[in-house]
Amino acid sequence: MLRPFGLGLLVLMLTLSADQLSKYWILYGLDLPARGSVQVLPFLNFTMVWNRAVTFGMFGWLGDAGRLVFSVVALAVACLLVVWMYRTPSKLTAMCVGAVAGGAIGNVIDRARYGAVVDFLHAHAFGWSWYVFNIADSAIVCAVCVLLLQNCLSGGRQAAPD
Known part of the structure; x- marks a missing residue:
């Protein structure tokens, strides 16, 4: 049976690979x-977007300098997440942190290869349209939501080993 850190690394690699x-x-x-x-479906399109900024187009005014800034920050955060993953006794926490780190690294790879992040998933229905995102973004958002829920359910205490 894998320990928390091993599970976290596995989820990191699966997230990065899928992305x-x-x-x-x-x-x-x-x-x-x-x-x-x-x-693809009545509520889902594949729509090509080259995202040169961050979430919702924030900090787009940084231009080419943003590519380096976003990449350095994301890699630093990914390193800190790996340390968290190594230290946590919780398998769920390690898996969530691995998903966030894998997603962050996936978007850094895009910035290095293409100068922008490849976004293509576009959900929409009944006149409502969500921003265009990718697998890395999905993994990050879902994992953060699970971490927040875990924290709320534990009353803010350190998650027990599972």
Whole structure:
């Protein structure tokens, strides 16, 4: 049976792999940059967006300098997350932290390779439209939500080993 750190590393690698493989397929298999947008389901499109900023386009005014700033910050955070993952006795915490670190590293790889993050998932329904995101973003958001829920349910105490 894997210990918390091993599970965290496994989730990190699975998240990173799923993110990078999906982006490779979007760019080179589906050729989404040439197609722009493809309806997948009535509420989901693959829509090509090159995100040169961070969440919701924040700090886009930094231009090319932002690419370096965002990458350095994300890598520093990923390193701190790996330390947290190593120290936690909780398997759930380690897995969530691994997902966040894997997602952050996936987006850093995009910035290094393409100069921007590859976003392509576009959820919409009944006139409502969410921002365009990717697997890394999904992993980060879902993992943070689970960490917050875990913290609320534990009353803010250190999570017990599971």
